[in-house]
Amino acid sequence: MTTQSYFRSLVCFGWLALCCLTGSPNWLLAAENTSLASKDSYDVRQFGAVGDGKTLDTAAIQKAVDTCAAEGGGKVCLRSGTFLAGTIILKSNVTLYVEAGATLLGSRNMDDYPDINPKIKYLYSTRFTKYMIYAEGAENIGIAGRGTIDGQGKFYTNPHGDKLRPYIVRFAECRNVRVTGVTFLNSARWLSHYLACEDVVIDGVTIKCKIGVNRDGIDVDSCRWVRISNCHICSGDDAIVLKATAHRLCQHVTVTNCVLSASPSAFKLGTESNGGFEDITCSNCTIYDSGYSGIGLMMVDGATLKRVNISNITMHNVHAAIFIRLGNRARPLPDEEKPGMGALQDVMINNVQGGVVGDAGCSITGIEGHYAENITLDNIRLHFVGGGAKELATREVSEKEASYPCGRMFGKLPAYGFYCRHVKNLRLHNVDLDFDKPDHRPAIVCDDVIDLDLAGLRAGISEEADCVVRLKNVQGALIHDNRTPQPVATMLRVEGKQTRDIAVLGNDFRQAKQAVTQGDDVPDAAVLVK
DSSP states (O other), X not given: OOHHHHHHHHHHHHHHHHHXXXXXXXXXXXXXXHHTTTTTEEEGGGGTXXXXXXXXXXXXXXXXXXXXXXXXXXXXXEOSEEEEESOEEOOTTEEEEEOTTEEEEEOSOGGGSOOOOOSSOOTTTTTOOOEEEEEESOEEEEEESSSEEEOOGGGOOOTTOGGGSOEEEEEXXXXXXXXXXXXXXXXXXXXXXXESOEEEEEESOEEEEOSSTTOOSEEEESOEEEEEESOEEEESSOSEEEEOOSSSOEEEEEEESOEEEXXXXXXXXXXXXXXXXXXXXXXXXXXXXEEEEEEEEEEOSXXXXXXXXXXXXXXXXXXXXXXXXXXXXXXXXXXXXOOOOOEEEEEEEEEEEEEEEOSSOEEEXXXXXXXXXXXXXXXXXXXXXXXXXXXXXXXOOOOOTTSOOOTTXXXXXXXXSEEEEEEEEEEXXXXXXXXXXXXXXXXXXXXXXXXXXXXXXXXXXXXXXXXXXEEESOEEEEEESOBOSSOEXXXXXXEOTTOEEEEEESOBOTTEEEEEEEOTTSOTTOEEEO
16 A cells, blocks of 8 residues: 555544544535535536637536536636637626636627626616626625636727627626636726625736726726725726716725726726715825826716825826816716716825826816815825926916816926815825926916915925916915925915915025015915015
8 A cells, every 4th residue: 555545544534433433423424525525616627618719618617607606606617728708697606716827718709798788777887788707796706816817808999889899807786706816918898897896805916908998907886895905907098996887985995005007097086976985095006107197086977075095105107196186077877967066075195206207297176166175195205207398387277177087188287296276175295396307387386275284395496487386366375394495586476366364484495585476466464474
């Protein structure tokens, strides 16, 4: 008898002895149960899958899923091969497990993707109907493994033919969802969309989909209790985007320890905001090569955004590091009237560093009569490419109330750092700004801001710039504990006939030729300097 056989016999004898000692009424049944312990794994090849990358394996994989669900649940396994498939519908208690060395390959034949409309009413109820992996109303479902799921999206080139470009993952109104470890490639449209789901965990996922427009990495839409962590996403549209396309809050979502790159925005809330956002955090992420914004918070379709915290973020090569927008596009759900004006409030962004930030500037804006409220930026260090011409400093910026919001919507702003308009209760603390090429714009411009607290500013400035900070029609401001790190013409320029209650206290403006200058239209006694 070999050593291996001896130990196997010893284990079996020990197990039978244990059954007898514990009074098991049927030791044979106990032994049978141990042999069935691995039956929660269903190999798709046993259901007829070929895995040669040419034969359509949809039916075999679906049969494995259906059998697994009918027998109580478990894992449907893809092992060592390339499995070509169209739409696979996951069932409750089933995890699709793609092992290392295996690939699930999306079919290029649209006949392999039947039209499916989720029952929930949401913004795109009839627009998107084709998916590679779909589930609706299911519980305890997942996608896992170290393998690859490739949607072959590079073969779908029409950016407007939405019904001709399938998602890779679409889960609607599901609970207890786990997606871990898998590498996703080349979606034809949004790669993964979680609609009105609850208790979602997405961990350790890699997404590479920078092959064209409309290729979001992860869309979390009107969901609750979501955790996204340890992911690397490189997408042709937004990397991680939270939406609210149904009349349900997107709430209690946390994103952490991710690496993000996107042609538009790396981390974004909106633009679709019909249901609103509450209690959102994003932390410990690094962002690179993003064409619109590193961080984008956007409310333009009614409802309310509140209690959003973003912290410990680094960025490199982004167009606009921070973009915050309250607008009024007011796009309704199907067969509904336009939503009322929304709100954006209670946002904290801290400990953010960025290099090679674009020449447009960052912005925090509401619209006339409707303010973005309670915005705090603290410990922000951004290094811009610079190069802004002097005439940009006095440029009038269009309101664009109903426009699609993005970090490029206003063009090059009057400030190279932050342009803030229609904001209430704005805190800018410990902001450090600089640039490579000389930039002749102010570092910060505030227009129609109510209750401003500016402290700890350290900003580079060109000799030809009129001032470091410009305030226009600001009502109630405390400018304190700031300093000029280099010679400047004017530190603070105050303009506008609605200006009032500006207190400039305890600053070190010794390197400024003039600490504060006022426009002729500024009311008497509107500015106190000490």
